[in-house]
Amino acid sequence: MSWVSKTLNSTLGKKLLMALTGLFLILFLVVHLAGNLQLLLPDGGKSFNIYAETMASNPFIRVVGILNFGFIALHAIYSAILTRHNKKSRPVAYAMTKSSANSTWSSRNMGILGSLILVFILIHLRGFWYEFKFGEMPYVTYDGETYKDGFAIVSAAFGNIIYVAFYVLSMAVLAFHLSHGFSSAFQTLGLNHKKYTPFIQKLGIGFAIVVPALFALIPIIMFIQNS
Amino acid sequence: MNLTLKVWRQKNPSDKGGFKTYKLSGISADMSFLEMLDVLNEDLSEKGEDPVHFDHDCREGICGMCSLYINGQPHGPHQTTTCQLHMRSFRDGDTITIEPWRASAFPIVKDLVVDRSSFDRIIQSGGFVSVNTGGVPDANEIPIPKVIADESFDAATCIGCGACVAACKNASAMLFVSAKISQLALLPQGKVEKKERAEKMVAQMDKEGFGACTNTGACSAECPKEIKLSNIARMNREYFSASLSTENV
Numbered sequence: 001m002s003w004v005s006k007t008l009n010s011t012l013g014k015k016l017l018m019a020l021t022g023l024f025l026i027l028f029l030v031v032h033l034a035g036n037l038q039l040l041l042p043d044g045g046k047s048f049n050i051y052a053e054t055m056a057s058n059p060f061i062r063v064v065g066i067l068n069f070g071f072i073a074l075h076a077i078y079s080a081i082l083t084r085h086n087k088k089s090r091p092v093a094y095a096m097t098k099s100s101a102n103s104t105w106s107s108r109n110m111g112i113l114g115s116l117i118l119v120f121i122l123i124h125l126r127g128f129w130y131e132f133k134f135g136e137m138p139y140v141t142y143d144g145e146t147y148k149d150g151f152a153i154v155s156a157a158f159g160n161i162i163y164v165a166f167y168v169l170s171m172a173v174l175a176f177h178l179s180h181g182f183s184s185a186f187q188t189l190g191l192n193h194k195k196y197t198p199f200i201q202k203l204g205i206g207f208a209i210v211v212p213a214l215f216a217l218i219p220i221i222m223f224i225q226n227s
Numbered sequence: 228m229n230l231t232l233k234v235w236r237q238k239n240p241s242d243k244g245g246f247k248t249y250k251l252s253g254i255s256a257d258m259s260f261l262e263m264l265d266v267l268n269e270d271l272s273e274k275g276e277d278p279v280h281f282d283h284d285c286r287e288g289i290c291g292m293c294s295l296y297i298n299g300q301p302h303g304p305h306q307t308t309t310c311q312l313h314m315r316s317f318r319d320g321d322t323i324t325i326e327p328w329r330a331s332a333f334p335i336v337k338d339l340v341v342d343r344s345s346f347d348r349i350i351q352s353g354g355f356v357s358v359n360t361g362g363v364p365d366a367n368e369i370p371i372p373k374v375i376a377d378e379s380f381d382a383a384t385c386i387g388c389g390a391c392v393a394a395c396k397n398a399s400a401m402l403f404v405s406a407k408i409s410q411l412a413l414l415p416q417g418k419v420e421k422k423e424r425a426e427k428m429v430a431q432m433d434k435e436g437f438g439a440c441t442n443t444g445a446c447s448a449e450c451p452k453e454i455k456l457s458n459i460a461r462m463n464r465e466y467f468s469a470s471l472s473t474e475n476v
Contacts, residue, residue, distance in 0.1 A: 002476070003470060003476055006470075007467070010430070011399075012462075012463055014439060015439055015440060015463075016463075016467065086397035086438040088331060089330060089332065089397055089398040089437055089438035090329050090330055090331065090396075090397070090398040090438065093329065094296060094329055095246065096324045096326070099299070099445060101448070102300070102448035103396075103443035103444055107443040108396055108441070108443055108445075110441060183442075187442045187456065187463075188442065188460075188463060190460045190461065190464030190467065192457045192460030194457075197457075
């Protein structure tokens with residue numbers, strides 16, 4: 001076995017992949033949020049539609065987009081491999097555990113939280129990404145140029161209270177996942193020092209509250225505007 | 228104090244095992260947890276029953292031999308060893324559930340006794356400093372900054388009891404292995420072999436079948452010697468940098 005596969009196949013190496021892909025997905029969330037917030041601009045979706053078109057036609061963004069799918073898959077696959085390994089490490093469960101005394105609920109349930117997020121991502125991709133890419137999209141014209149009217153699709157979806165509720169709930173799940181995942185990734189990378197670890201932990205909690213909250217705010221506001 | 232004990236009984240490694248309930252009366256609040264079990268075993272012996280087997284040695288909290296998963300926590304409700312846990316931490320009429328450490332790398336020998344020789348094999352794989360014997364070197368011949376010496380000593384206080392593995396939802400041994408790697412990697416005497424050591428000890432840890440780390444922090448929160456999570460981060464650094472720089476292609 002080469003040194004690369006030996007390292008990446010160790011428990012530490014698998015965790016390294018989880019941390020690196022997780023941190024990339026955290027960065028992706030920021031970029032995605034920046035795009036989404038344009039849905040709230042009072043211009044009938046013009047900025048959002050132009051932004052979406054710019055992103056979709058930029059070759060660099062398209063490469064990053066493919067990488068992003070790859071990293072989501074890697075993150076999910078490695079979590080499944082690790083969960084299987086970890087279950088095998090304790091074949092007989094304790095009859096009584098008081099784990100709330102030593103750890104947070106979200107840190108112990110990252111797998112469940114992650115699986116729920118994966119379900120959300122699949123539904124989310126079918127509803128928006130697939131429609132934008134392959135669906136029959138309405139078109140709009142701004143200053144003589146034709147654009148796909150993604151805003152109309154989003155606006156229609158966010159007019160449905162069930163979809164809005166599902167979206168908001170999923171963001172709550174994401175918040176719990178991030179509340180552990182953000183700082184945990186740095187620990188796995190070996191970055192733990194009294195100078196900066198308290199800051200990373202606070203930043204992680206802040207990120208886990210603010211980013212999902214802003215994501216969730218968009219469908220709520222659009223639902224109110226629609227009705 | 229009157230107590231109800233739910234104790235895991237298992238005749239041998241291949242036996243299925245199960246809980247047995249025992250009633251105890253007249254327990255003093257000043258007794259240690261192990262002394263309470265001694266009372267139970269005297270009762271059982273007098274009745275001609277097989278006493279409950281459990282590990283113990285120094286009973287001073289320094290040897291790392293005692294174990295027991297008490298009411299859902301390794302070493303019971305306080306951050307100490309089971310031998311240093313006293314019955315005053317429980318109330319009259321309490322039911323106490325006592326289980327062995329649960330991990331595939333810690334197979335049950337009998338009742339509450341588990342085989343922790345997987346830890347020994349991890350140490351044998353690299354948890355040492357190779358020095359030739361000879362004359363005693365002068366004290367303070369090698370200057371070591373106080374902060375580094377303290378950091379190393381903190382890691383070295385690990386008694387290898389395995390509470391970290393017992394507490395971890397993944398039965399991971401990262402806290403133990405990282406403490407042993409840190410203790411040596413921090414000191415000049417241990418630095419010489421630190422890369423090979425990190426590679427070998429992590430490989431042995433994986434071979435023994437311990438789980439991976441989810442950074443829940445349960446290990447450190449339950450560790451009777453308060454070994455810090457920063458040791459795990461240091462182990463990760465040591466391991467990844469060793470992977471990138473040793474001669475083992």
